[in-house]
Structures are given as C-alpha cells and as structure tokens.
Amino acid sequence: MKTATRTPRERRQERTRQDILLAAIDIIAEEGAEQLSLREIARRIDYSPAALYRHFDSKEAIVDAVCNEATRRLGDSLTVVPETLPPVEYLVELGMAYLRFANDHPQHFRFIATWRVPMPEDITREQMEQAADNPADPFSLLYRAIQRGIDVGLLRVKPNYATLEMALSMWALAHGMAVLQTQRLGKIPMDYARANRQAFQDFIKGMGD
Amino acid sequence: MKTATRTPRERRQERTRQDILLAAIDIIAEEGAEQLSLREIARRIDYSPAALYRHFDSKEAIVDAVCNEATRRLGDSLTVVPETLPPVEYLVELGMAYLRFANDHPQHFRFIATWRVPMPEDITREQMEQAADNPADPFSLLYRAIQRGIDVGLLRVKPNYATLEMALSMWALAHGMAVLQTQRLGKIPMDYARANRQAFQDFIKGMGD
DNA sequence: CTTACACTGTGAACAGTGTTCACAATTCAA
DNA sequence: TTGAATTGTGAACACTGTTCACAGTGTAAG
Missing domain, CATH: 1.10.357.10 (Tetracycline Repressor, domain 2)
Structure with missing residues (x-):
C-alpha cells in the first residue's frame, strides 16, 4: 500500500503538516494544552507563525487534527x-x-x-x-x-x-x-x-x- | 441570620464582586465559555478591565469562583x-x-x-x-x-x-x-x-x- | 534554456487578550 | 480639616490568532 501523494511537492507538504501536528502534540504533552500557541509550534519546527497558515486554515483546524490523531x-x-x-x-x-x-x-x-x-x-x-x-x-x-x-x-x-x-x-x-x-x-x-x-x-x- | 460583612464599604465590595460573577455567568450562558473575557465582563458592569483586579487576583480566580457557583x-x-x-x-x-x-x-x-x-x-x-x-x-x-x-x-x-x-x-x-x-x-x-x-x-x- | 506561473515562506501589522502600575478621585476616620 | 486608605482609570506591556503584500523558490510549458 503506497501513499496517495505523488509529487515531491505534495510529499514535502505532507511532511511539514505532520511536523506541525507532532510539535503540537509534544507541546501539549510537555507543557499542557493551554500553552499550545501557533508561535510556539512555529518556533519548534523553524517556521514563522504565518507559515502554518499554508497548511491549516486556523488554529482550530490544528486543534481538530490533533484531536483526531489523539x-x-x-x-x-x-x-x-x-x-x-x-x-x-x-x-x-x-x-x-x-x-x-x-x-x-x-x-x-x-x-x-x-x-x-x-x-x-x-x-x-x-x-x-x-x-x-x-x-x-x-x-x-x-x-x-x-x-x-x-x-x-x-x-x-x-x-x-x-x-x-x-x-x-x-x-x-x-x-x-x-x-x-x-x-x-x-x-x-x-x-x-x-x-x-x-x-x-x-x-x-x-x-x- | 445576617451577612457577616459589616461596613458599607464591605457591602459595596461584596456587591460588585457578585456583579462580576453574574456577568461572567451570563456571558458563558449567552456566548459560550470561550467568549469570556475580562474586557467583556468590565463592559457589562461599567467598569474598566483593571478595576476587576480590585476584587480578583486574576482571570483564573474569576473562573474558579464561577466554577464554584455553578x-x-x-x-x-x-x-x-x-x-x-x-x-x-x-x-x-x-x-x-x-x-x-x-x-x-x-x-x-x-x-x-x-x-x-x-x-x-x-x-x-x-x-x-x-x-x-x-x-x-x-x-x-x-x-x-x-x-x-x-x-x-x-x-x-x-x-x-x-x-x-x-x-x-x-x-x-x-x-x-x-x-x-x-x-x-x-x-x-x-x-x-x-x-x-x-x-x-x-x-x-x-x-x- | 527561458519564460511564466504557482507555490512557499516571511516580516510587519492589526485587533484582541490578561496583566501591571503610576496616578487621580473618592471615601472614611481621626 | 487633615491624612490615610480605598477605589477606579488610562496607558502601557507582552502575549495571542490572523492577514497580507512581498520576496524567493520550484516546476512545468514553450
């Protein structure tokens, strides 16, 4: 079973998307949910806060994805x-x-x-x-x-x-x-x-x- | 059974304290917990946001009091x-x-x-x-x-x-x-x-x- | 190879948040 | 009436989520 994503671009996209979620999950586990902020996520994965909006529509969307993963x-x-x-x-x-x-x-x-x-x-x-x-x-x-x-x-x-x-x-x-x-x-x-x-x-x- | 508070000052204190809590409860009931903000509470009871700190140490203290009341x-x-x-x-x-x-x-x-x-x-x-x-x-x-x-x-x-x-x-x-x-x-x-x-x-x- | 064009990432800005603090106004007791 | 304690405030600070014009990059077509 292969991943549905084809092009290198889509693979990179999917990877940083996962990085965002993993960072969020780590923050929650380490510092608690109330410490979860876009800026902290961005800091951990070496992006600017604005960059996260290329992968998620809002913080709520990230929260939602984290929920699904958990x-x-x-x-x-x-x-x-x-x-x-x-x-x-x-x-x-x-x-x-x-x-x-x-x-x-x-x-x-x-x-x-x-x-x-x-x-x-x-x-x-x-x-x-x-x-x-x-x-x-x-x-x-x-x-x-x-x-x-x-x-x-x-x-x-x-x-x-x-x-x-x-x-x-x-x-x-x-x-x-x-x-x-x-x-x-x-x-x-x-x-x-x-x-x-x-x-x-x-x-x-x-x-x- | 009388209230323990004596002086007019203490009575006023207690009253605005209740006003704060009631406003907070109303906001939660009307707009949901995520809309609860000190500025909105203050707006409703005609105070400045800073004034709330004369009655509660922090927003968390207000949340706590609301929890107790509920x-x-x-x-x-x-x-x-x-x-x-x-x-x-x-x-x-x-x-x-x-x-x-x-x-x-x-x-x-x-x-x-x-x-x-x-x-x-x-x-x-x-x-x-x-x-x-x-x-x-x-x-x-x-x-x-x-x-x-x-x-x-x-x-x-x-x-x-x-x-x-x-x-x-x-x-x-x-x-x-x-x-x-x-x-x-x-x-x-x-x-x-x-x-x-x-x-x-x-x-x-x-x-x- | 070069020309387009879509994609990716950014800094700066905006409106909102909780919180602090010096300062003015008021209330109250001596 | 004086003096101190209480009460309220506007301005500021550091933070938040979010937007946007802009620069740089990757990719595909001509």
Whole structure:
C-alpha cells in the first residue's frame, strides 16, 4: 500500500503538516494544552507563525487534527485487547484499556476530552447496526462486543435499551471514570485498578438481568 | 441570620464582586465559555478591565469562583430529589437530576466539566465516612444513599469496593453520560430519558450481587 | 534554456487578550 | 480639616490568532 501523494511537492507538504501536528502534540504533552500557541509550534519546527497558515486554515483546524490523531491513538490502545476473550472479560478489559490510556497520557486525554468526547464523529443507528464489518473503529469494537454478549445471553435487551444504548452507557462509564481519575481525584487512597474492574463487572452484570 | 460583612464599604465590595460573577455567568450562558473575557465582563458592569483586579487576583480566580457557583447550583438541583425515596429509586433520580442539569444548562455544565469535575474539592476517605452529618453537600447525598443501600442489603460490599468506590463509580457514570449527551451525541435518535434510567437501574442492580 | 506561473515562506501589522502600575478621585476616620 | 486608605482609570506591556503584500523558490510549458 503506497501513499496517495505523488509529487515531491505534495510529499514535502505532507511532511511539514505532520511536523506541525507532532510539535503540537509534544507541546501539549510537555507543557499542557493551554500553552499550545501557533508561535510556539512555529518556533519548534523553524517556521514563522504565518507559515502554518499554508497548511491549516486556523488554529482550530490544528486543534481538530490533533484531536483526531489523539483519538486514533486511544483507539489503537483499545485494539490491543484480544477480541478472542469471552464477552464479559473482553468488555472489562476494553474499559481498563481506556482508563490506562487516560492514565498514561493525561494531558492528551484531558485535551481531547475538553474539545470532544473521543468518539467517532457521526454515530447513527443504521451506521452502527452494520458496523460489524469495521474492525478498526474503537466504538465498533465495543458495539460488537455488546452484541456478542447479547447473542450469548449474557446481556439482555430491554425496551428502548438495546445494543447501541448499552454501548453508549458503557462508554459513558469508562469516560466518566477516566475524567474523574485524571483530575484531582487521584488523591484518594484506594486501589483504582481493582475498583475500576469491579465497577465494570458490576455494570455488565447489571445489564444481564 | 445576617451577612457577616459589616461596613458599607464591605457591602459595596461584596456587591460588585457578585456583579462580576453574574456577568461572567451570563456571558458563558449567552456566548459560550470561550467568549469570556475580562474586557467583556468590565463592559457589562461599567467598569474598566483593571478595576476587576480590585476584587480578583486574576482571570483564573474569576473562573474558579464561577466554577464554584455553578457547582453549587448543580448541587442545588440534586437536593430537590426527595431523600425519602427508596434507595434504588433515589439513586436513579439523583442521576437523572444530574443529567437534567447538564441538559438544561449545557454551557455551564460544559464549563465546569472542562475545568474540573463538579465535585467537592477534597474528598478523603475519613472525611466521607463521617459525612452523614453534611446534608447539603451533593456528593454526600450520593454517599449516604449508597450507604443506605448497603445497609438495606440492596448493594453488596466487595473487596476494595465499598461505599466510597461505589459512590465514585455511580458519579462517574452520571458524569460520563452527561458529557456524552451534551456533546454532539444528542443527534442520535433515541429515548434518552428511558435509556438513562435503565442504565442507572442496571448499574445499581449490578452492584447488588 | 527561458519564460511564466504557482507555490512557499516571511516580516510587519492589526485587533484582541490578561496583566501591571503610576496616578487621580473618592471615601472614611481621626 | 487633615491624612490615610480605598477605589477606579488610562496607558502601557507582552502575549495571542490572523492577514497580507512581498520576496524567493520550484516546476512545468514553450
């Protein structure tokens, strides 16, 4: 599989575009999102601030691209969970992977959580219901796992509460725990790994009857 | 009960301090948090920008105060849930009230959720375990309700997963759902009220065995 | 090879931001 | 009435995102 860009010009373009994004990501990781400025990005990659506008329409566009990249990385760290696990275990480990990412990259997680929930852009019911063929997408992973749980009889569909609703609730739980724990609540002395696991297990259990 | 401030001077001080905060809250509600600027606040209350520094050390201090005020309001809309309800129903309604606030005041909720999770500042285990006497605090409401559920036998304590952990998980679920639904996910056509209720019920159910 | 032309990068400028500070005006107590 | 403390201000500073005319470069056509 080759890159779609042909000419040297386009390759150079694509490269500095990536440089801009990587610099932005570094700044966020090192100094926090509020320190992200066009001038700092430009300084790091030896350009003038104005030059960035040859690659992005605005700072917001850069922020958006960074969000997408960070979301992609979060998605990657979810795909490492072996999909061969039994449904319940798989769901629990998905949630734990989500929390691990938030814990390992707090700045990035805070960043994307501030601007948007790290989820695929447009979720419609039809789109989701045919998502079994989209293996890479992180929300699809969750959706399919829920569906599997239903098929096996571990989860029970209720009125107005089917696969999509369960998947969203599960995502909400993971996201909420991640937000809570990447903020000042890390101070409370408790065994987070165990507690988190228990919370996921309980929730799944509760969806089963 | 009289105000603690005595002299006319102190009363005037307190009043313009409130004016500043109210202006800030209005701006956030009307134009969004990113439009909040000291100059706009000053314009609205007929002061120069520099004058604000007689009442607050920095913009961050104003933001902090606004956060506290918004958190207080969120807490108020949780206290309307009658504490006489049976434990499970009470917990569900508490969560629904949280979501209702987020839905009714999306800008304010987004604002506090961006800067901090809307929770009391310092939560320690000891502090929580003697919180039965702090009726007003919203997290204490949740904590006590969980405790009641345990006492009645509806919730089961597990290793490393007692009252505090359950309360935090429940808060995380509500917060996560609120964040998800105040973002672009409101587009998905589904019966949110029913789905949310079901999610809370399932979660509580799952903590019961 | 030379002539066009599109592309790339820049410095300077603009309007906006949070913040500071010397200074004037006011309020208040002695 | 005097004196000090409080209150408010305009001007300035350093920063931000953004625009734009301009110079230099790369590329493709004649």
